[in-house]
Amino acid sequence: MxxxxxxxxxxxxxxxxxxxxxxxxxxxxxxxxxxxxxxxxxxxxxxxxxxxxxxxxxxxxxxxxxxxxxxxxxxxxxxxxxxxxxxxxxxxxxxxxxxxxxxxxxxxxxxxxxxxxxxxxxxxxxxxxxxxxxxxxxxxxxxxxxxxxxxxxxxxxxxxxxxxxxxxxxxxxxxxxxxxxxxxxxxxxxxxxxxxxxxxxxxxxxxxxxxxxxxxxxxxxxxxxxxxxxxxxxxxxxxxxxxxxxxxxxxxxxxxxxxxxxxxxxxxxxxxxxxxxxxxxxxxxxxxxxxxxxxxxxxxxxxxxxxxxxxxxxxxxxxxxxxxxxxxxxxxxxxxLGLKQIITLSLPVLMFIYPISIVLIAISIISIFMGKRKFVYQLSLAVTAAFAFLDFLKTSPDFISKAPMVLKILDYANNSLPGYETGFAWVMPAVIAFIVGLIIDKKFLRN
The missing domain is CATH 1.10.4160.10 (Hydantoin permease)
Incomplete structure (x- = not known):
């Protein structure tokens, strides 16, 4: 070898x-x-x-x-x-x-x-x-x-x-x-x-x-x-x-x-x-x-x-x-369908999938040193997906992003979540979820 x-x-x-x-x-x-x-x-x-x-x-x-x-x-x-x-x-x-x-x-x-x-x-x-x-x-x-x-x-x-x-x-x-x-x-x-x-x-x-x-x-x-x-x-x-x-x-x-x-x-x-x-x-x-x-x-x-x-x-x-x-x-x-149409349709999916990919990469690297902790993965990725879904809605075609209920959700997110305007509303929740997951895993799941 x-x-x-x-x-x-x-x-x-x-x-x-x-x-x-x-x-x-x-x-x-x-x-x-x-x-x-x-x-x-x-x-x-x-x-x-x-x-x-x-x-x-x-x-x-x-x-x-x-x-x-x-x-x-x-x-x-x-x-x-x-x-x-x-x-x-x-x-x-x-x-x-x-x-x-x-x-x-x-x-x-x-x-x-x-x-x-x-x-x-x-x-x-x-x-x-x-x-x-x-x-x-x-x-x-x-x-x-x-x-x-x-x-x-x-x-x-x-x-x-x-x-x-x-x-x-x-x-x-x-x-x-x-x-x-x-x-x-x-x-x-x-x-x-x-x-x-x-x-x-x-x-x-x-x-x-x-x-x-x-x-x-x-x-x-x-x-x-x-x-x-x-x-x-x-x-x-x-x-x-x-x-x-x-x-x-x-x-x-x-x-x-x-x-x-x-x-x-x-x-x-x-x-x-x-x-x-x-x-x-x-x-x-x-x-x-x-x-x-x-x-x-x-x-x-x-x-x-x-x-x-x-x-x-x-x-x-x-x-x-x-x-x-x-x-x-x-x-x-x-x-x-043509290049312009493909790029337009792909954007909402990218805005959803990228944050999840980034968090998965980050936790996988950290896990090299602390071991794989299933609950930490699950909580961090679930929270990231929930907030990334807001970016999915925001960048979706008008029939989705302009729907009355969606507009209310996005307006609230814009006024309440730091980083929302630039597509980073998921960052702080992901970090908090990771820390909370570690605490719960250590205090309750590993004892």
Missing amino acids: RKKLTLSENLLIGSLLFGLFFGAGNLIFPLELGQRSGANISLVTIGFLLSAVSLPILAVVATAASDSESLFDLSKAAGSKFAYFFTTLLYLTIGPGFAIPRTATTTYEVMFEGNESFYNSFGLLIFSLVFFALVLYFSIKKAKLIDTIGKFMTPLFLILLSILLIFTIFKPMGPVGMNLPTAKYLSNALAVGFVDGYNTLDAPAGLAFAIIIISNIKDLGVTDKKSMALETLKSGLVCLLAMSIIYAGLSFMGGASANILDDFANGAVILSQISEHYLGSLGHILLSIIVFVACLKTAIGLVSACSEMFEEMIKNKISYKTYCVIFSAVSLLIAN
């Missing part, structure tokens, strides 16, 4: 992890916030990095360090009912519900925006059929995932994106941070940037991808609990460094374009316009390859992770390959 990975193996696992994370939202959202945050770009970007980079890495490390094989295994600390509920909800959200379809629609938007003959619903259907056929092909070959993504797709993506980033840094389109922020970014810039990071879906994805990273490290011969956690952390730091540099570069790119380009409907169009500004028609070809590789590798990883997880949860019912077919087919259908 090995105790550690070699440097090249850490780099390979870090490359795999980066490749799994860095997909559709990772390219488009930093550009949007960079373009719209104006003078507050630094604070907004730091907030974004905290939730879009730090949390996903902590999620993978927490799973490995707590001696868990997967999110389902990790969630069992709060009871089997919670494990089934939360694992299913999270995987459907970062899988066929939102994240996988978004990889196809983002790629389509970038590649064919402006092409009148193919930029329509029929064009999206044809493209998504081809895209998900490729996703299915590579997902089924899960044994070669580390080679497909870690050794080939991620390095190719980094080389191509670096070309565009170098142009931006050494020949920016305009001054950065000179404009007034849009209304969203005028106040609480750090907190708003943190919540913007939710859009990447990477904290829940970190919990989901842990099953792939842990199994690959085990395949390399490291199985000891402490060694597994340490090697996961070392590989995670490789991923963290790469993601931070690229996010900061993309935010800078968006900020530099603010005086030149209009505020487009989504970051995919902004990215397309920037690449054409620097490289003309060649820029569009380069960008199309960048986005295609980024989104394809993430979609492959997500389909593989979802299929592997459901095969583990529902044993001896449906095979891994069948799940790959199901999730690819469902993603194909949802992708044809």
Whole structure:
């Protein structure tokens, strides 16, 4: 049994992890916030990095360090009912519900925006059929995932994106941070940037991808609990460094374009316009390859992770390959709603699922030192879910958020709960629930 990975193996696992994370939202959202945050770009970007980079890495490390094989295994600390509920909800959200379809629609938007003959619903259907056929092909070959993504797709993506980033840094389109922020970014810039990071879906994805990273490290011969956690952390730091540099570069790119380009409907169009500004028609070809590789590798990883997880949860019912077919087919259908619609519909679910993910990650890390205490998990997560549900209601479509009863509840929350306006009403209750849970566990349940 090995105790550690070699440097090249850490780099390979870090490359795999980066490749799994860095997909559709990772390219488009930093550009949007960079373009719209104006003078507050630094604070907004730091907030974004905290939730879009730090949390996903902590999620993978927490799973490995707590001696868990997967999110389902990790969630069992709060009871089997919670494990089934939360694992299913999270995987459907970062899988066929939102994240996988978004990889196809983002790629389509970038590649064919402006092409009148193919930029329509029929064009999206044809493209998504081809895209998900490729996703299915590579997902089924899960044994070669580390080679497909870690050794080939991620390095190719980094080389191509670096070309565009170098142009931006050494020949920016305009001054950065000179404009007034849009209304969203005028106040609480750090907190708003943190919540913007939710859009990447990477904290829940970190919990989901842990099953792939842990199994690959085990395949390399490291199985000891402490060694597994340490090697996961070392590989995670490789991923963290790469993601931070690229996010900061993309935010800078968006900020530099603010005086030149209009505020487009989504970051995919902004990215397309920037690449054409620097490289003309060649820029569009380069960008199309960048986005295609980024989104394809993430979609492959997500389909593989979802299929592997459901095969583990529902044993001896449906095979891994069948799940790959199901999730690819469902993603194909949802992708044809279009990018803007997918992002709009995903926001309420993200506002509910992110706080629960953050608290689960935090308690799992703390439990390494104090042991797993079921009641502490249950009380903390239940209270977090209750307050996160307020954010779900607030960001829901009008037929829900504007309902008379809901308006009364939200108005009361706005006037009574600290942090409600910025999406952090759950933080203080979660901390209090954790402390109360510890006291009850120590005084009454362990005696």
